[in-house]
Amino acid sequence: MKVRGLRVSNSFPVSSGAVDAVPAPERVVLPLATHWGELSPSVQVGEAVKWRQCIARGEDLRLPPLHASVSGTVEEIKSGTGPRGRECSCVVIRSDNRDESEEVQGLDENASPREILDRLVTGGIREADAGRWPLALRLASPDLVARIHPSPREALTRPVETLVVNAMDRQPWVSVRQTITEKRASELLESLPYLQKVSGAKRTVLAASTRQFLPEALERGLRELKAEVVRCPDKYPAALEPLLVQRVTGRQVPQPLGDARKVNAVVVDVTAALRVLDLMKKGCPPTETLVDVVFPETGLTQIVRVREGMLVEDLVNHLQPKLGNIRKAVLGGPFLGYAQPHLRVPLTMETDSLLLQAAKEVSRYDYQPCINCGNCVHACPMRLLPNELSKYCEFNAFEEAERSHLFHCIECGICAYVCPSRRPMVQLMRFGKQEIEAMRVES
Amino acid sequence: MKRPDFYVSMSPHVHGGYSIPKMMYETILALVPVIFAAWFFFGMPALKVIFITGASAVAAEALWQLVVGRPVRAWDGSALLSGLLLGLLLSPDLPWWIPMLGGFTAVLVGKQLYGGLGQNPFNVALVGWAILRVSYGSSMGIFPMTDPQFMLEPNEFLEYPPIEILRFDGPDALMDVSYADLFIGNVPGAPGTVSVLAVLVGGAYLLYRRIVTWHVPVFFILSAWVFAFVYYNMDPDLYAHPNFHIMAGWIMLGAFFLAPEKGSSPVTVPGMILFGVACGALTVIIRIYGSYVEGVHFAILLANSLTPLLDRIRPRVIGRVKEIA
Numbered sequence: 106m107k108v109r110g111l112r113v114s115n116s117f118p119v120s121s122g123a124v125d126a127v128p129a130p131e132r133v134v135l136p137l138a139t140h141w142g143e144l145s146p147s148v149q150v151g152e153a154v155k156w157r158q159c160i161a162r163g164e165d166l167r168l169p170p171l172h173a174s175v176s177g178t179v180e181e182i183k184s185g186t187g188p189r190g191r192e193c194s195c196v197v198i199r200s201d202n203r204d205e206s207e208e209v210q211g212l213d214e215n216a217s218p219r220e221i222l223d224r225l226v227t228g229g230i231r232e233a234d235a236g237r238w239p240l241a242l243r244l245a246s247p248d249l250v251a252r253i254h255p256s257p258r259e260a261l262t263r264p265v266e267t268l269v270v271n272a273m274d275r276q277p278w279v280s281v282r283q284t285i286t287e288k289r290a291s292e293l294l295e296s297l298p299y300l301q302k303v304s305g306a307k308r309t310v311l312a313a314s315t316r317q318f319l320p321e322a323l324e325r326g327l328r329e330l331k332a333e334v335v336r337c338p339d340k341y342p343a344a345l346e347p348l349l350v351q352r353v354t355g356r357q358v359p360q361p362l363g364d365a366r367k368v369n370a371v372v373v374d375v376t377a378a379l380r381v382l383d384l385m386k387k388g389c390p391p392t393e394t395l396v397d398v399v400f401p402e403t404g405l406t407q408i409v410r411v412r413e414g415m416l417v418e419d420l421v422n423h424l425q426p427k428l429g430n431i432r433k434a435v436l437g438g439p440f441l442g443y444a445q446p447h448l449r450v451p452l453t454m455e456t457d458s459l460l461l462q463a464a465k466e467v468s469r470y471d472y473q474p475c476i477n478c479g480n481c482v483h484a485c486p487m488r489l490l491p492n493e494l495s496k497y498c499e500f501n502a503f504e505e506a507e508r509s510h511l512f513h514c515i516e517c518g519i520c521a522y523v524c525p526s527r528r529p530m531v532q533l534m535r536f537g538k539q540e541i542e543a544m545r546v547e548s
Numbered sequence: 549m550k551r552p553d554f555y556v557s558m559s560p561h562v563h564g565g566y567s568i569p570k571m572m573y574e575t576i577l578a579l580v581p582v583i584f585a586a587w588f589f590f591g592m593p594a595l596k597v598i599f600i601t602g603a604s605a606v607a608a609e610a611l612w613q614l615v616v617g618r619p620v621r622a623w624d625g626s627a628l629l630s631g632l633l634l635g636l637l638l639s640p641d642l643p644w645w646i647p648m649l650g651g652f653t654a655v656l657v658g659k660q661l662y663g664g665l666g667q668n669p670f671n672v673a674l675v676g677w678a679i680l681r682v683s684y685g686s687s688m689g690i691f692p693m694t695d696p697q698f699m700l701e702p703n704e705f706l707e708y709p710p711i712e713i714l715r716f717d718g719p720d721a722l723m724d725v726s727y728a729d730l731f732i733g734n735v736p737g738a739p740g741t742v743s744v745l746a747v748l749v750g751g752a753y754l755l756y757r758r759i760v761t762w763h764v765p766v767f768f769i770l771s772a773w774v775f776a777f778v779y780y781n782m783d784p785d786l787y788a789h790p791n792f793h794i795m796a797g798w799i800m801l802g803a804f805f806l807a808p809e810k811g812s813s814p815v816t817v818p819g820m821i822l823f824g825v826a827c828g829a830l831t832v833i834i835r836i837y838g839s840y841v842e843g844v845h846f847a848i849l850l851a852n853s854l855t856p857l858l859d860r861i862r863p864r865v866i867g868r869v870k871e872i873a
Contacts, residue, residue: 347866347867348866351866357866357867357868358867359867359868360865360866360867360868361867363867431554432554432555433554433555433556433557433561434554435559435561437559439559439560439561439562440559440560440561440562441559441560442559442561443559444554444555444556444557444558444559444561445554445556446552446553446554446556447552447553447554448553448554460561462555462561466562467555467561468561468562468563470557473568473621473665474663474664474665474666474667475666476568476665476666476667476810476811477666477667477810477811477815478571478666478810478811478815479810479814479815479816480566482815482816483761483815483817486866487865487866487867488862488863488864488865488866489865490815490816490862492815510865510868513865513866513867513868516559518559518560519560521559521560521563522560522562522563522564523564523566524566525566525567525568525570525571526568527563527567529557529558531558531559531560532557532558535558
């Protein structure tokens with residue numbers, strides 16, 4: 106199946122792949138929101154916590170719990186900014202700089218799928234791709250799902266046929282996954298058996314883009330694990346879940362709420378795979394995250410390893426000599442990210458990139474009416490008619506928008522990127538979706 | 549509410565840098581060879597007409613936007629493009645006020661009354677042309693003989709546009725028309741339409757820059773050829789060869805510059821293909837049965853009216869699959 110998309114200019118310098126480990130900050134802010142619901146804190150203000158100690162879990166135990174990323178004392182529990190710019194409560198921990206860790210123990214190599222799953226459920230892995238389900242549920246084979254979910258949705262009772270390990274970055278200008286695949290190939294290979302075991306997948310696929318370099322050792326190791334490499338077009342939305350699954354399995358993921366399990370597939374990106382390995386082998390729940398910091402004005406691209414919950418402000422101070430005057434800060438990359446009103450927002454596992462823009466890079470949406478040029482129609486990877494949808498949403502014709510499959514939109518932003526009228530397409534689509542959802546709640 | 553420290557907007561946070569003026573001026577750049585051909589074969593009078601229509605179209609747009617209190621965007625190139633196209637369709641012999649009237653009416657009636665750029669159901673330049681054709685029919689149909697500026701000799705054998713020769717003298721008379729002349733453009737006719745070569749150069753640029761996708765031009769020309777071939781096959785003595793049909797008259801300019809106009813042509817691929825086919829078929833039908841000698845203009849205008857219908861033919865949305873039990 107042909108994947109539509111954009112080749113975004115490659116003139117931009119890609120990071121060298123060197124990872125700069127940023128020292129743990131004095132204070133971390135850990136948001137309690139996840140994509141699937143909010144967690145409630147299990148620690149009190151003033152309590153001493155150890156590094157990697159579980160500090161919040163959901164009422165629904167399947168939600169990924171949260172672990173302290175530094176050792177220290179809980180300073181306060183206050184309202185702050187969550188991973189997608191929404192308000193949520195956050196636990197603030199003041200570090201004692203000792204990194205005293207909770208005791209951790211790895212699983213042995215012959216662990217049963219049940220043990221692996223239990224680890225995954227309590228491991229608290231969160232990902233940049235907001236999947237339909239938390240990682241543990243998404244990966245678990247049907248008989249394992251039955252253990253942790255009394256009445257699972259139909260999709261989760263399907264066997265996993267294809268396990269897709271995604272080595273492609275979600276969007277241009279971000280190279281975290283590419284770097285990991287190159288530099289940490291052996292660990293990546295080690296993590297695959299765990300994923301295969303817990304999912305019971307018949308086919309394992311490493312998805313890489315056509316231009317991506319894969320180390321020889323990785324390709325050899327994959328062959329030993331009976332995994333194959335599928336090369337995907339080097340175009341922008343090809344790495345997003347619905348399109349990736351379609352490319353690999355040849356089957357379209359039913360929309361809306363694209364759930365790859367409905368076509369018996371599951372996607373795990375390489376960052377999550379390495380987190381799984383840490384969790385299984387060493388027993389360490391993830392408390393660090395890799396962030397690709399991009400500042401186009403000075404051509405800075407640098408991958409940094411930071412503790413989860415580190416504020417962007419602290420990271421910017423750390424990198425300051427290489428940065429200029431920042432006018433826009435985007436958590437999550439140029440196409441999919443969320444612009445932040447200030448820098449006192451935490452970097453979380455949901456973030457794989459931080460785009461900082463100087464005044465002249467900021468693109469403005471001073472938009473004109475749609476001129477029906479059809480650029481967006483030719484670019485839309487979901488084959489929608491974004492021109493019509495945006496007009497429906499603009500003029501409050503939400504029923505028509507819904508009938509024209511507004512909810513199939515994956516908000517990749519290509520339509521806005523190519524629009525000569527500079528219309529804020531994604532904003533209009535999201536507005537329409539929110540209004541329709543509000544109407545559904547009312548009725 | 550507190551003003552945020554930073555710019556905040558929805559994703560995406562980058563833009564491809566494409567804009568309406570860029571699109572329009574690049575199309576005008578693609579028209580340069582056509583304008584050059586018009587000057588080459590018909591001299592300054594042709595340029596004068598093109599200048600008058602272009603200037604009057606921009607003036608009309610600016611005036612209208614001032615009068616109705618809209619932001620004045622007359623310099624975005626869209627009015628200029630329509631004006632230049634209209635000028636390329638008019639005989640260089642017209643008195644100055646006819647092209648001026650055309651430029652005004654094209655922009656006002658063809659575009660602004662419907663709401664401006666991209667909202668027009670019919671091709672702007674062709675609306676202007678049609679109004680002039682209906683109003684001043686007799687002078688609109690008279691085209692001068694060619695007078696190349698250098699290198700080439702004037703074509704003394706042809707006094708009328710080849711397509712008129714076909715209509716009035718029959719296919720036998722086409723012996724005088726050489727394909728080389730048709731290709732280079734050394735034949736009488738509307739200045740912008742005579743030179744297939746110039747239009748192809750400009751059209752190639754449009755395709756290369758993806759301002760126009762290949763569907764409309766290719767299917768326009770292809771369907772005209774096929775329909776003409778059907779007739780030619782029935783009776784070669786009565787009907788002209790399809791190669792003549794696609795090289796004579798307005799088909800090339802229509803296929804690359806007039807039919808794919810943004811706004812009045814469909815946006816989906818199946819729609820564009822059918823639109824091209826409709827243009828080609830209607831052109832040949834009008835040329836053979838119509839009371840007008842040339843068919844492209846009315847074919848495109850008629851096909852424009854199909855656009856809203858054609859836009860309803862859309863590809864299947866991805867992810868719309870029956871749930872497999």
